[in-house]
Amino acid sequence: MFFATDFKAKMITVVLVLGLVGLCSVRAMGGPQSSAAQANPAQDTWRKEFNEVCSKTQAAMTFSQEELTDLILRCDALLPQIEKLDESQKKVYMGRLRMCRGLYAYVLDAKRNEKK
Amino acid sequence: MPMCSMRKGTRKNERGLLLLVLACGVLLLGNIASAQVYLPKPPPEPSEYGTVILDNHSTAGPGPVVFDHWLHRSRFTCRLCHVDIGFAMEAKATGISASTNREGFHCGACHDGKKLFEGRPIFAACSDAANDKQCDRCHSLGKQGVRKYEYGKFTAKFPKGIYGVNWEAAEKSGVIKPVDFVEGLSVKKAPMQSREDFGIKSGYSWVHPIEFSHKKHSIWNGCELCHPEIFPSTPKGTIRFSMFSNIEGRYCGACHGKVAFPLNNCQSCHPGAPLWAP
Numbered sequence: 001m002f003f004a005t006d007f008k009a010k011m012i013t014v015v016l017v018l019g020l021v022g023l024c025s026v027r028a029m030g031g032p033q034s035s036a037a038q039a040n041p042a043q044d045t046w047r048k049e050f051n052e053v054c055s056k057t058q059a060a061m062t063f064s065q066e067e068l069t070d071l072i073l074r075c076d077a078l079l080p081q082i083e084k085l086d087e088s089q090k091k092v093y094m095g096r097l098r099m100c101r102g103l104y105a106y107v108l109d110a111k112r113n114e115k116k
Numbered sequence: 117m118p119m120c121s122m123r124k125g126t127r128k129n130e131r132g133l134l135l136l137v138l139a140c141g142v143l144l145l146g147n148i149a150s151a152q153v154y155l156p157k158p159p160p161e162p163s164e165y166g167t168v169i170l171d172n173h174s175t176a177g178p179g180p181v182v183f184d185h186w187l188h189r190s191r192f193t194c195r196l197c198h199v200d201i202g203f204a205m206e207a208k209a210t211g212i213s214a215s216t217n218r219e220g221f222h223c224g225a226c227h228d229g230k231k232l233f234e235g236r237p238i239f240a241a242c243s244d245a246a247n248d249k250q251c252d253r254c255h256s257l258g259k260q261g262v263r264k265y266e267y268g269k270f271t272a273k274f275p276k277g278i279y280g281v282n283w284e285a286a287e288k289s290g291v292i293k294p295v296d297f298v299e300g301l302s303v304k305k306a307p308m309q310s311r312e313d314f315g316i317k318s319g320y321s322w323v324h325p326i327e328f329s330h331k332k333h334s335i336w337n338g339c340e341l342c343h344p345e346i347f348p349s350t351p352k353g354t355i356r357f358s359m360f361s362n363i364e365g366r367y368c369g370a371c372h373g374k375v376a377f378p379l380n381n382c383q384s385c386h387p388g389a390p391l392w393a394p
Contacts, residue, residue: 055303057340062309088219091211092202092301099199099340106344113351 046081050093053078054100060107068108075101156363156379156393162186162280163267166375169257170212177214178248178255185375187265189283190274191233192226193296194371195338200302201225205345205370214242223254225298278392279378284332294336310334319356324386346370 053074060068075097082093159165166185188197197203201222204210210222217224218241226233229240239250252262274292275285286292296302311334316326333342343349346367362369362379373379382389 051303055305058305058308058338060339061311088216088221091216092221095202095204096199099345102344103340106349109344109349113349116351 046078049074050078050082050097054096057100057103060103063104063107065108065111068104068111071104072101072108075104156359156373158394159279159373159378159380165280165378168207171257172208172213178251179259180257181254182256182263183254184265184267186267186281187270189294189375190270190286190292191294193294193338194336194375195341196294196296196298196302198341199338200298205341217241218243220300225301231299277377277381279381283377287335308334308338316357318386324389326385327387328385 053071056063056071063071078097082090082097085093163186166189168183168185169180170183171180198205202210203212203222212222216222217227220228223241227238227241229237229243231238239253240246241254243250249262252259253264256262271281274281275289276282277285283292287294297304311330313327313329313331316328318325348355357367359379361367362373365373368385369379372385377384380393381391382393383391
């Protein structure tokens with residue numbers, strides 16, 4: 001009887017220690033991080049598209065009117081996805097999308113004016 | 117003609133002349149006064165120039181934040197903070213809070229206790245574990261001796277111009293190397309396709325034309341910081357840029373007169389003009 005109780009206590013201790021070690025290793029491996037660095041599949045999709053579309057701003061002047069129109073449409077398609085993000089992400093990415101889209105629209109407009 | 121009517125006529129003329137002189141005087145004074153309004157005000161001391169007070173919760177919490185542009189601009193491009201990290205160019209438009217910082221946005225994009233700068237971790241902004249002393253490093257308005265960096269000491273080795281640090285020379289000489297990328301927020305971009313520099317003719321013969329360098333501006337700002345929000349697209353010649361609009365904080369005045377060199381520094385934009393407008 002005494003043996004059984006002692007064994008049970010030891011088992012519980014082992015399980016608890018293992019649990020603690022497990023928790024610590026999750027934390028050490030990078031556990032819950034800030035949402036700026038967080039990655040989940042749904043986030044990956046819009047983020048990938050955002051990075052793809054807005055990484056071209058520095059070369060905006062080299063694009064044709066068709067390419068610029070396409071980039072603007074892609075920005076517009078991103079808007080509803082960014083509107084669904086949590087408050088902090090939304091604050092940052094709505095502004096970035098507005099600037100990115102704004103630049104493409106500006107260059108497109110400038111190119112149209114040049115032709116006139 | 118009788119003598120008395122001649123005298124009356126002379127008096128009438130004198131009165132008319134006096135009124136004319138008075139009217140001219142009033143007009144002249146009015147012009148001088150309006151010119152005064154449209155001359156750039158003398159800037160504050162370089163150490164105070166570009167200082168922003170972030171006061172979202174003035175009645176509670178650790179007090180307002182004092183943000184020094186001179187410290188951060190020596191390390192990062194304008195574009196990094198105002199585009200990638202999302203700091204708005206207007207007061208109260210960013211929506212910054214302790215929670216956005218904790219979540220890795222705004223100040224927390226760099227101040228996360230993990231990212232390194234010059235081999236040392238950058239302290240975490242608004243961390244739950246922070247003590248009063250740590251909070252005071254940023255929330256420092258009206259608190260003595262809590263800031264880590266002091267303008268004079270920090271910029272001692274930077275090249276100077278007529279007004280404080282000459283940031284362009286500092287970058288050119290390699291004294292500062294502003295970083296343009298922050299992990300987790302920035303997007304890897306193709307190299308900048310800078311547009312050519314161009315001249316802007318003045319509408320007045322006595323104003324020296326401007327030599328505008330796209331290259332200089334785009335290194336620090338990228339494209340989207342200026343276009344279209346500060347400089348919108350318009351058919352050529354439909355917008356008349358003027359010192360009036362700059363002084364009011366539009367166009368060039370969105371940065372110059374606030375953070376970038378002051379509008380008083382005439383020669384930096386108008387080669388051949390006086391160096392400084394007092």
